[in-house]
Amino acid sequence: MEKFFATCPRGLERVLAAELAQLGADSVQAVDGGVGFAGELATCYAINLESRVASRVLWRVGESGYRSEHDVYEAARAIEWPRWFSPKHTIRVNVAAIRSPVKSLDFVTLRVKDAVCDVFRTARGERPHVDTRSPDVRVHVFLTRDMATFYLDTSGEALFKRGWRNASGAAPLRENLAAGILKLTGWTASTPLLDPMCGSGTFLVEAAMMALDAAPGLGRGFGFEKLTNFDSKAWAILLERARTRRRNSHPLLIHGSDKSGSALKLARDNLAAAGLEGAVHLKQKDILDGGPPAAGGIIVMNPPYGERLADRDELAAFYPKLGDVLKQRYSGWTAYILTADLxxxxxxxxxxxxxxxxxxxxxxxxxxxxKLVAGSMRRSKRDA
Ligand SMILES: C[S@@+](CC[C@H](N)C(=O)[O-])C[C@H]1O[C@@H](n2cnc3c(N)ncnc32)[C@H](O)[C@@H]1O
Incomplete structure (x- = not known):
């Protein structure tokens, strides 16, 4: 068995741990920022393809105690990098640290890159080149106070890049955060779902993919496909299974609206790019106008977050109106609102x-x- 670490948006570690266990991971352990697990490489491929919550899946290829930048160089120099890639591949090194005594992470990055290149020069007489934009192979180093852990990134581009986003709206949610929130709400496809501020439609796409059992990674490539140990047969089987399992698009109990016509167009384009045409009901509508599309269900939304002072004043005036509308017209629904505005x-x-x-x-x-239950929700002035 190999050891892996899947990163995720902070706050979703437990949701990710449950998802990974379901996808066949062993020894699943949630820590801050991600989840450690064990498994075969095929399990790692499956998790890249199927996880809705992970940001990246990192494969642990080395670990060593260290005190200085030089120790990290020596540890990287001891790893047999030519087992997994060649001097023809381009590379990028990323270093992250918590409570590390080293002075400069940039310098460690440089030294690890040197170590990888020195291993290749000695073994093969040539070295890989660096490409920070779209490298073939990403090496990640994680430093704690006294341990350096080395990983190969099996994902490549971060997993929240599903391959369907056409152009970004003003402030789109990350796809894996949206999917994680849907999982936190406990929503299932038999319950109506509404995003009344849908923007570019991230919640809608993620929900529809969940409802149709569509693997989130079907429309993209992965880092592990570039490694020399890539098992193309195992991968072809996983892809085929995911493709045949996906249900055809049909109208779902998923509703999106936004007061902005251009946001709605973006949502429509994104849904089409994800192969979800006709699956979601879209409507141009101000949340403060009209009522809900069903007698009850789950609302998810991510209101604008005012950075400018004028926007903040406008929002402060908007929240009580939103509360009144939810209370008066949406009883029977449970609303989940994500905001950075406390x-x-x-x-x-x-x-x-x-x-x-x-x-x-x-x-x-x-x-x-x-929980929008008629009558009982209004907070008294005294509590507010
Ligand atoms: C932060 S964005 C939502 C982003 C979205 N979750 C995404 O991933 O693209 C907020 C959205 O709320 C919409 N909005 C603002 N006020 C609204 C209102 N009163 N009724 C409906 N939509 C509104 C804006 O047009 C904008 O698209």
């Missing part, structure tokens, strides 16, 4: 039944859960 919790005037800390990239957010 004023929302007070200003919306509804009592949150859950608050989950999550990160959208580096941005700290909360996912608030509001």
């Amino acid at each position: 004023r929302l919790a007070k200003l919306i005037g509804l009592a949150a039944s859950k608050r989950t800390p999550l990160y959208n990239g580096a941005l700290e957010c909360r996912l608030f859960e509001f």
Whole structure:
């Protein structure tokens, strides 16, 4: 068995651990920022193809104690890199650290790159070149206070890049964060789902793919395909299984709306690019107007996050109205609102039944859960 580490948006580690166990990973262990697991390479291929929550799957190829940059160089120099790639491949080295005593991560990056190249020069007489934009092979180094761990990135491009996004909207959610939130809500395809601020449609695409049992990685390539030990037969079997399993698109209980026509067009284009035409009901609509598309279900949304002061004032005025609309017209629904604006919790005037800390990239957010039950939700002025 090989050892792996799958990274994910912070806050989703436990959701990812459950997903990986379901996908056949062994010895699954959630830690901050990701999940360690053991498995065969074919399991790693399957996880790259099927995981909706992982950002990358890293394959552990070496580990060593260290005290200095030079120790890290020596540890990297001791790894048999030519087992997995050749001097014809381009490489990129990434270094991340927690409580490491080294002074410069850039310098460690350079030294690890030197070590990899020195191994090849000695073994093959030539060295791989660096390509920081789209390398064939990515080497990741993780430094703690006294341990350096070396990984080969089996994903290549981050897994939230599913291959369907046409152009980015103003602030699209990362696909794996959207999928993780859907899993946190417990939503299943037999329940109506509504994103009333759908923007580019990230929640809608991810939900529809879940409902149709579509593997998120069917439309893209992976880093492991470039490695010299790539098992193309095992991969072909996994791909074939995922392709035959995917159900044909048909109208689902998934609804998206947005007040902006251009956002809606973006959502429509993204759904089409993901092969989901006709699967999702789209409507141009202000959340403050009209009512819900069904008697009950799950609402997920990610309101604009005001960076400019004027936007922030506008949002502060918007939250109480949103709270009133949800309370008055959406009883029977449970709403999940992801925001980095912590004023929302007070200003919306509804009592949150859950608050989950999550990160959208580096941005700290909360996912608030509001159970919209007629009559009982209004928070008294005294509590607010
Ligand atoms: C942060 S974006 C949502 C991004 C989306 N989750 C995605 O992944 O692309 C917020 C969206 O809310 C929409 N919006 C703002 N106010 C609205 C309102 N009152 N009713 C409906 N949509 C609104 C904006 O047009 C924008 O597309």
